[in-house]
Amino acid sequence: MGKRKPVPKSVEKDVLIASRRRCCLCVFLYDRNEVCKGQIAHLNQNPSDFRFENLAWLCLEHHDEYDGTTSQSKGLTLDEVREYRDRLYARHNWDAKQSSPDDAQAVELQALPETSEYETVRKNFAYELKFTLAPWRFPLWQVANRSEFFAYKAGNRADGICLIERIDLPDGRIVIACIEMAGNPGNSITNCVEELCFQVCERFDIPAERLVWLEHYDYDGRDEWDMVTFEQKPPRGPFASPEWTVMTPELWRELKLKPKKRITQWHGNYYSKLTKLFDWPTEALL
Numbered sequence: 001m002g003k004r005k006p007v008p009k010s011v012e013k014d015v016l017i018a019s020r021r022r023c024c025l026c027v028f029l030y031d032r033n034e035v036c037k038g039q040i041a042h043l044n045q046n047p048s049d050f051r052f053e054n055l056a057w058l059c060l061e062h063h064d065e066y067d068g069t070t071s072q073s074k075g076l077t078l079d080e081v082r083e084y085r086d087r088l089y090a091r092h093n094w095d096a097k098q099s100s101p102d103d104a105q106a107v108e109l110q111a112l113p114e115t116s117e118y119e120t121v122r123k124n125f126a127y128e129l130k131f132t133l134a135p136w137r138f139p140l141w142q143v144a145n146r147s148e149f150f151a152y153k154a155g156n157r158a159d160g161i162c163l164i165e166r167i168d169l170p171d172g173r174i175v176i177a178c179i180e181m182a183g184n185p186g187n188s189i190t191n192c193v194e195e196l197c198f199q200v201c202e203r204f205d206i207p208a209e210r211l212v213w214l215e216h217y218d219y220d221g222r223d224e225w226d227m228v229t230f231e232q233k234p235p236r237g238p239f240a241s242p243e244w245t246v247m248t249p250e251l252w253r254e255l256k257l258k259p260k261k262r263i264t265q266w267h268g269n270y271y272s273k274l275t276k277l278f279d280w281p282t283e284a285l286l
């Protein structure tokens with residue numbers, strides 16, 4: 001199989017926002033209007049056609065079904081998917097003009113010619129460079145009311161970074177607020193939530209039974225937060241079969257937390273995007 005080029009970030013962003021991560025087939029064929037784990041599908045089945053008009057966010061099941069459709073099987077048709085997609089975008093008041101003007105002109109830099117100089121140095125200085133072979137390590141302890149960057153590996157090797165904050169609820173549950181920031185070069189926090197969750201919980205020794213995982217995107221004025229639950233979790237196996245539930249005022253009340261409009265930064269730190277409605281240290285080391 002040839003190397004499949006990823007959808008350019010700027011176009012991907014438009015698709016994610018326009019669809020609000022809802023699969024148009026789930027919404028219109030099954031009345032399931034909810035955020036779902038999915039992929040960007042190429043409607044004309046040409047994986048290098050990245051035009052926004054050629055793309056749609058489909059859940060994994062419908063993506064498989066659509067890609068596997070042959071002309072004889074009377075499966076999902078292109079026109080049908082496009083129609084539902086456009087209806088979904090219209091429902092979300094998506095206007096293509098919202099996308100930023102330089103999106104269309106994003107230019108990929110040419111790869112530089114391969115060089116062996118680093119390979120040679122690596123061979124000759126194996127000991128000095130040994131540390132680079134160990135996994136990335138969050139070097140410090142966690143601090144109350146601070147969000148910090150966490151670098152994660154992704155199963156598809158599009159490793160990424162996100163912000164995380166840990167909040168210990170009075171009832172013993174541990175909230176991890178996981179926030180995707182603009183500029184993440186890798187897989188989104190949604191698409192590799194299972195892998196990311198494992199790495200965070202392992203690093204900070206968070207028992208899976210006590211975990212409450214919250215997911216949020218801190219750009220483009222998106223104020224949606226989702227709670228992610230997993231059908232399978234340690235010790236039975238890795239986190240698997242995630243499900244997203246949009247946070248409602250009732251769910252926030254139940255956690256004794258309240259989302260803020262924006263995340264503040266000060267002196268090189270990101271502060272919390274969540275107000276605690278219980279006694280919580282402001283800066284104590286955890």
Ligand SMILES: [Zn+2]
Pocket residue numbers: 023024025026027058059060061062
């Ligand atoms: Zn679907």
